Amino acid sequence: MKMSRRHLALTHVILIIFAIWSVFPVFWTLVTSFKPESQIFSTQIKVIDQPTLQNYIDLLTRGDFVQWAINSLFVSLVTTVFAVFLAATCAYAISRFRFRGRSASLYLFLVAQMFPAVILLIPLFSIFTNLKLIDTPWALVLSYATFAIPFCILMLKGFFDTIPYELEEAGRVDGLGPFGTFWRIVIPLSVPGLAVTAFFAFITAWNEFLFARSFLTSEEAFTLPVGMATFIDPFNQPWGLLTAGSVLITIPVMIFFFVAQRFLISGMTTGGVKG
Amino acid sequence: MGSRGWVAWAFMAPVLLVMALIVFYPMAIGVFQTFTNIDNLNQGTRFRPPSWEFVGLQNYIDILTGKDTKFYPVLAWTVVWTVVNVFFHYTLGLLLALTLNQRFRGRTSYRMLLLLPWAVPAYITAIAWLFIFNGEYGLLNNVLGAFGMPRVAWLSTFPWYYIMPIIVNVWLGIPFMMVALLGGLQSIPGDLYEAAQMDGASRTQSFWNITLPQLRSVSSTVILLGCIWTFNIFVVIYFITGGGPGGKTDILVTYTYNGFTLGQYAIAATYGVIIFSLLLVFSAVYRRVARES
Numbered sequence: 001m002k003m004s005r006r007h008l009a010l011t012h013v014i015l016i017i018f019a020i021w022s023v024f025p026v027f028w029t030l031v032t033s034f035k036p037e038s039q040i041f042s043t044q045i046k047v048i049d050q051p052t053l054q055n056y057i058d059l060l061t062r063g064d065f066v067q068w069a070i071n072s073l074f075v076s077l078v079t080t081v082f083a084v085f086l087a088a089t090c091a092y093a094i095s096r097f098r099f100r101g102r103s104a105s106l107y108l109f110l111v112a113q114m115f116p117a118v119i120l121l122i123p124l125f126s127i128f129t130n131l132k133l134i135d136t137p138w139a140l141v142l143s144y145a146t147f148a149i150p151f152c153i154l155m156l157k158g159f160f161d162t163i164p165y166e167l168e169e170a171g172r173v174d175g176l177g178p179f180g181t182f183w184r185i186v187i188p189l190s191v192p193g194l195a196v197t198a199f200f201a202f203i204t205a206w207n208e209f210l211f212a213r214s215f216l217t218s219e220e221a222f223t224l225p226v227g228m229a230t231f232i233d234p235f236n237q238p239w240g241l242l243t244a245g246s247v248l249i250t251i252p253v254m255i256f257f258f259v260a261q262r263f264l265i266s267g268m269t270t271g272g273v274k275g
Numbered sequence: 276m277g278s279r280g281w282v283a284w285a286f287m288a289p290v291l292l293v294m295a296l297i298v299f300y301p302m303a304i305g306v307f308q309t310f311t312n313i314d315n316l317n318q319g320t321r322f323r324p325p326s327w328e329f330v331g332l333q334n335y336i337d338i339l340t341g342k343d344t345k346f347y348p349v350l351a352w353t354v355v356w357t358v359v360n361v362f363f364h365y366t367l368g369l370l371l372a373l374t375l376n377q378r379f380r381g382r383t384s385y386r387m388l389l390l391l392p393w394a395v396p397a398y399i400t401a402i403a404w405l406f407i408f409n410g411e412y413g414l415l416n417n418v419l420g421a422f423g424m425p426r427v428a429w430l431s432t433f434p435w436y437y438i439m440p441i442i443v444n445v446w447l448g449i450p451f452m453m454v455a456l457l458g459g460l461q462s463i464p465g466d467l468y469e470a471a472q473m474d475g476a477s478r479t480q481s482f483w484n485i486t487l488p489q490l491r492s493v494s495s496t497v498i499l500l501g502c503i504w505t506f507n508i509f510v511v512i513y514f515i516t517g518g519g520p521g522g523k524t525d526i527l528v529t530y531t532y533n534g535f536t537l538g539q540y541a542i543a544a545t546y547g548v549i550i551f552s553l554l555l556v557f558s559a560v561y562r563r564v565a566r567e568s
Contacts, residue, residue, distance in 0.1 A: 003377060012381075014374050018367075018449075019388040025403040025446070026391060028414060032406065045417045086290050093286035100280060105287065112298060115554060116507040118528045119547035122308065122540050123301035126318075146298050149290060178282045207396040210509050214535065225398050232405070232514070239406055246399045257394035258387065261454075 026250075033243035040239050055240035056248070064219055065245060068227035075137045075212075075223055076205035079144040084198045086145075087152030088190075092182055094153065095160035096168075106157075113150035117210050120146055128215060139215040140223070144208060148201045155200065159193030160186065196260050203253055224249055308544040309334055315538025327541075334545040343542070345522070345530065353506060353526040356441070361501045363445045365494070368452025373486075375453070376460040393450035401514035404443045408515075431520045440515045440524060444508060452497055459493030460486070495565040502561075503554060 003011070032040060034051040059065050093099075094106055124143050125134075133139040163186060171181040187194075209225040216222055219230070228249070231242050312330045319325025337343045375386055392400065407414045408429045416426040429435045463486065471481045487494075509528050512518060518525035518533065525533065527550050534543035 003379065008379060011374055011377060011379060014370065015381075015385045015389075018371055019385055021446070022389050022391045022450075025400065025407065026395060028407060029399075029403040041412050043412055043417050043420055045414065045421060086293055089286040090290035093283045097280075097283035097286075099283040102283070111555075112294070115503075115551055116509075116528050116547075118507075118509070118531045118535075119305060119551050120298070120301050121532070122535055122544045122547060123305035124297075125535070126304060126308075126540070127301060142297050145293065149294065153290070178286075182286075207398065209398050209513075210532070214532075225396070228398065228402065229514070232402070237409075239409075242402055243406070246402055250395050250399050253396060254391075254394040258390075261390060261393075 029243045029246050032239060033247045035240070037240055055244035059241050059244045059248070063241075064222065064227060065224075065241075067220055068222050068224045071137065071221065072206055072223040072225075075140045075144070076202045078137070078141045079148055079205040080198050080202045082141060083145055083148035083152045083201050084156075084194060087149050087156055087197075088187070088194070089182065091153045091156035092160055092186060095157045109150040109153050113147055113154065117143075117147070121210065121214055124211075125214060134215055135217045135221050137221070140205075140208075140212055143211040143215065144205045148204060151204065152197050152201055155197040156190070156193060159190055159197070163189050199256055199260055203256065206253065305544045306548060308541050309548050311541050313541045315540065318540065330541075334541055335549075338542075338545060338549065346546075349522075349525055349527055349530045352437075352524065356444075356526055357502055357505045359441055360444050360448060360505045361498060363441075364448040364452045364501050364505075365498060367445070368449050368497075369456050371449065371453045372456035372460055373482075375457055389453060390450045392446050393454075397447060397508070398510045398514060400447055401443060401511055404439075404446075405515060408439055430516050436516055436520060436524055440511050443515055444505065444511045447508075447511070448501060448505065452501065455493060455497045456490065459490045463489040495561075499558060499561050499565075503558065506550075506554065 031048050033055055034048060034053070036050060036052050036054060039046060039049060094102060120143070124139075124146075128134050128139045128142075133142070167185055167189065168181050171185045176184060207225065208223075209229070212223045212226045213229065216226055219227070222230070224245075228242065228245055231238055231245070310329055310331060311327050312333075313325075313327040317325060317327040319327075338346045341347055371389060375382060375389075395403075410416060410426065410428045410430070413429075415429065420426055427435060429439050467485050467489070468481055471485055476484070506526075507528055508526075509532065512524060512526055512529045513532075516524040518529050522530070522533075527546065531543050531546040531550065534546060
């Protein structure tokens with residue numbers, strides 16, 4: 001349908017309003033992070049007057065921000081490797097074989113991924129206390145695997161579904177068994193899918209708050225979300241540090257998100273939703 | 276390949292083993308704890324043997340009969356929270372999807388800008404809005420002040436402490452709906468619209484008679500996912516109101532978390548099981564209704 005001039009104008013008006021609404025909080029955080037304290041704690045409205053890097057310098061040189069970033073990086077990397085490695089074979093089985101229990105397993109992973117973390121929080125806390133894992137990164141790696149594995153299975157199943165059977169048939173003719181076919185043919189063809197899945201698993205771990213808040217007790221062990229939350233004190237809120245931290249934490253996530261978002265959307269809607 | 280079930284199970288085995296250890300075993304412990312009165316004082320330590328007891332179904336009875344006076348008020352707000360949020364996610368997501376599903380210059384740029392909230396970690400979003408809502412020097416009050424209007428303590432004044440977290444969560448949830456529905460719109464065959472146009476149908480008629488029915492399956496899926504996510508979202512309430520004032524804005528998951536931090540393990544575990552059952556029943560009923568109608 002060709003759009004009338006009035007219709008086109010309405011389209012732009014709607015989109016501009018919503019675009020401003022979407023961008024504004026991010027924009028305001030970015031702007032605030034470059035303001036000196038005197039302007040942050042002010043009742044005047046100024047976009048930016050005397051930009052400064054002081055908030056970033058304070059954040060990186062004082063306190064534990066750098067340590068938190070290292071902790072987050074470690075936990076997220078280990079979780080990702082663990083989850084993708086385990087999920088790959090399982091996703092392959094669900095994608096390729098029609099066996100008894102297939103749809104039940106698929107449903108189980110779907111449910112496991114959707115249900116609230118708070119259910120596992122208390123029992124995991126008891127178990128980790130007994131195993132003396134509280135306040136270590138391993139408590140987080142294990143608890144993140146509870147949602148990262150189902151997520152990776154659903155994403156990877158979507159990717160494996162797109163690899164043509166004929167290639168595997170060829171492998172079988174050449175004398176490869178089912179495991180050989182998987183390892184020599186399917187895995188090399190799925191590198192892009194594996195990479196995208198890994199990045200998303202990484203980001204969910206990077207952003208996780210609840211388990212980290214519950215299983216970590218000492219400041220040096222904190223990950224970024226828990227560390228940032230300690231800044232929010234009802235009496236003294238260092239908004240300069242909070243906004244600068246927000247910017248540094250968000251930039252890498254955002255860059256990646258925009259590169260890979262198409263895959264996430266198709267993975268979530270096809271791999272996850274349809275049987 | 277159905278005859279070779281063992282190969283499939285061999286591929287599945289590592290995951291099932293790990294899931295058994297980190298999901299099913301803890302779940303079993305969690306359910307077990309709901310039949311006890313275990314808390315941080317009687318759970319036992321290195322120096323003191325555990326002294327908790329079995330209480331049978333007492334925790335469930337206390338919660339479901341309303342003896343635990345918090346359960347029904349918190350549940351009611353959680354339901355309102357979920358319904359209001361998902362309503363706005365869906366309607367605004369659909370509006371934007373319909374708007375973007377047209378040919379015009381600048382479409383891709385708009386799409387990128389509108390996706391932005393999805394790219395930001397949820398807790399960072401909450402921090403950003405918290406600063407805007409700040410009572411003393413937040414932008415919202417500064418704007419009101421500039422127009423000579425009175426400043427508002429947004430997070431401790433009725434009804435704003437209910438509205439503010441909803442605003443934040445609506446912001447967070449629109450992009451997913453928009454993108455999923457846009458995908459759904461793009462898969463509707465164009466000739467359906469052409470045929471309708473030949474029959475003299477208006478844009479509005481096409482929307483009600485073609486677009487919405489064709490979007491059925493995508494819509495029912497994203498609404499179910501949206502309900503579950505919103506029901507379970509922890510960080511928005513935790514960061515924005517902290518459940519306050521006086522626990523009024525706690526939803527079930529934040530309330531359960533509070534029970535856990537207070538060391539009331541048995542009660543919190545029972546809340547966890549109840550939340551799980553509610554969601555399980557809800558999604559089963561929802562799927563059935565969606566399939567039948």
